[in-house]
Amino acid sequence: MKDNLFMKVLNDAAEKKIAVGAINTFDYLTSDSAVNAAKELGVNLIIQTSAATVEHFGAKKLYDIVDAARRDAGITVALHLDHCRKTELGKLCVDTGWDAVMMDFSKLPLAENIAKTREVADYAHAKGVAIEGEVGVIFGTEDDVVAAQEQRAGYDETIEFIQGSGVDAIAPAIGTAHGVYKGVPTLDYDLVERLGKEPTPIVIHGGTGLSAEQFKRLISLGGRKINISTLVKNTYLDTIKALVQSGEKYAPIPFNQKVQDAVTAAIKSHLAVFSGLAEDFE
Ligand code: 13P
Numbered sequence: 001m002k003d004n005l006f007m008k009v010l011n012d013a014a015e016k017k018i019a020v021g022a023i024n025t026f027d028y029l030t031s032d033s034a035v036n037a038a039k040e041l042g043v044n045l046i047i048q049t050s051a052a053t054v055e056h057f058g059a060k061k062l063y064d065i066v067d068a069a070r071r072d073a074g075i076t077v078a079l080h081l082d083h084c085r086k087t088e089l090g091k092l093c094v095d096t097g098w099d100a101v102m103m104d105f106s107k108l109p110l111a112e113n114i115a116k117t118r119e120v121a122d123y124a125h126a127k128g129v130a131i132e133g134e135v136g137v138i139f140g141t142e143d144d145v146v147a148a149q150e151q152r153a154g155y156d157e158t159i160e161f162i163q164g165s166g167v168d169a170i171a172p173a174i175g176t177a178h179g180v181y182k183g184v185p186t187l188d189y190d191l192v193e194r195l196g197k198e199p200t201p202i203v204i205h206g207g208t209g210l211s212a213e214q215f216k217r218l219i220s221l222g223g224r225k226i227n228i229s230t231l232v233k234n235t236y237l238d239t240i241k242a243l244v245q246s247g248e249k250y251a252p253i254p255f256n257q258k259v260q261d262a263v264t265a266a267i268k269s270h271l272a273v274f275s276g277l278a279e280d281f282e
Pocket residue numbers: 024082083142177178179180204205206207208227228229230231
């Protein structure tokens with residue numbers, strides 16, 4: 001898969017022993033905020049969209065929205081599809097120009113997860129597009145993808161999945177969760193360490209709410225892509241709510257600018273830690 005942007009940013013992260021931030025966006029403002037945050041730091045970026053966001057805009061329109069934000073950015077920005085449980089939607093994104101797609105059949109028995117992921121992997125690879133898969137089940141809700149129960153998969157099962165499915169990046173269930181954490185999660189650093197010795201890059205889901213220390217430890221063991229979604233959504237909504245309640249002049253452009261500044265700052269503080277440019281969130 002020569003010249004694939006998703007593999008390019010992951011390989012670069014592996015070489016530098018850092019992680020690339022994979023930021024979930026859902027419109028032009030949040031995509032532009034993520035690009036600006038990465039640009040200000042001079043780091044690569046993955047923008048990822050949920051399957052629900054693709055269905056909301058339509059694949060071509062969403063591609064154009066994100067592409068308008070990343071074009072001419074002067075940094076490498078890969079476009080990725082997050083948690084997709086629909087084979088046809090995954091293939092549509094492959095055909096529309098996404099650099100990578102994540103197929104999530106993790107709730108199915110291992111053999112079915114492998115077979116269904118493999119089908120899209122073969123389709124994507126034939127078109128130069130990369131694929132991420134999940135083994136074990138990561139707890140929580142990501143847009144309309146709900147997992148009410150976490151399931152851990154061991155090292156052997158994870159390796160069997162990687163080899164059988166042909167994925168280019170692996171999302172193991174290590175105790176992280178989508179959404180807001182209640183308490184401090186117990187993470188399976190041993191599994192990350194063992195998988196980190198394998199060539200397939202490790203993806204850390206459920207990034208919102210982990211501490212800088214947890215991120216740095218995961219990265220030191222081989223975490224190469226870190227997903228952040230809830231932080232973006234909550235910063236966006238909380239800032240709008242505060243503005244509406246503030247009594248400031250009720251005008252969309254200044255409101256947009258303030259939302260964009262807040263979202264950019266939140267993303268930037270995380271990208272700085274992922275790329276080793278800061279020890280803690282500012
Ligand atoms: P958070 O919503 O917890 O940041 O998780 C994001 C994620 O893993 C997207 O797949």
